Amino acid sequence: MTATLPPLLLIGGGKMGAAMLAGWRERGISQVVVIDPGPDAAALAADNITVIPSIAALDPGFAPRAVILAVKPQVAPDVIPGLARFAGTALFVSIMAGKTIAFLAGHLGPAAAIVRAMPNTPAAIRQGITVACAARTVTPDQHALAQTLLGAVGAVEFVTAESLLDAVTAVSGGGPAYVFLLTELLETAAIEQGIPPDLARRLARQTVIGSASLLAAGDDPPATLRRAVTSPKGTTERALAVLMDHDAWPAAMSRAIEAATARSRELGETG
């Protein structure tokens, strides 16, 4: 990528938009115009990064090589019709939960080159994972561009079945929230057992950080790492008997992922 390539157009400079922007800058992908009306967005401006409040403020001759949609799904119907003029030439990459390729093509036209993708917040430290699905209209060069743009913030997997994206949204899109909830609950339970709050917070936090690092450090599956903690007739065994009861975590996780998957489908249909 060089600065002489046509620019990128990023719609929405919030948590995910800003994370991707930082990843692109790190990879030397510059020349980005960000559209975001919010007061915080101005802080994203830098060399080769321009922030404007609306599509109306774009130069009439502006021709991006890719448009990245990082606004809330509910905002999509207000924003996307104004982008249809780029559909002949630009690649569209949407990270909006639930919004389907068919929905986007309905506004942009059937020939629009669209990639629907689902990243997650570890993208902010280039440790994300994204699953993406490309419309048949996407050329090999545009596919490679999508891989580059999404790969700047972590791992990327392309799938051919778009319907998987709803479950992916539930699993890895929302997944960081479940890990943070676990951290919060561990802290609360520690306090209930009389551990001082400051120490409880530190224990919960470092236990999650250390465990994730252990997972990252080798090839052992999580079940192996779990068994390594679980001494026969020991303390962990007692805790896991509670947590692994069919009606406890296994059932709760299945229900949670099912509910989030259904919500992703709903967002596709309504908003």
Ligand SMILES: NC(=O)C1=CN([C@@H]2O[C@H](COP(=O)(O)OP(=O)(O)OC[C@H]3O[C@@H](n4cnc5c(N)ncnc54)[C@H](OP(=O)(O)O)[C@@H]3O)[C@@H](O)[C@H]2O)C=CC1
């Ligand atoms: N957060 C997450 O974990 C993940 C989110 N996603 C998806 O990414 C998308 C963005 O989410 P996230 O970054 O969390 O949300 P944010 O609210 O942080 O970012 C959205 C940004 O869009 C701005 N915005 C609002 N209206 C417009 C407009 N008309 N034109 C341009 N920008 C506008 C918002 O400004 P203001 O705040 O002023 O309204 C905000 O800065 C969503 O569709 C979500 O489904 C995907 C994967 C993970």
Ligand SMILES: O=C(O)[C@@H]1CCC=N1
């Ligand atoms: O909660 C949401 O709708 C978005 C999509 C995945 C993570 N956050």
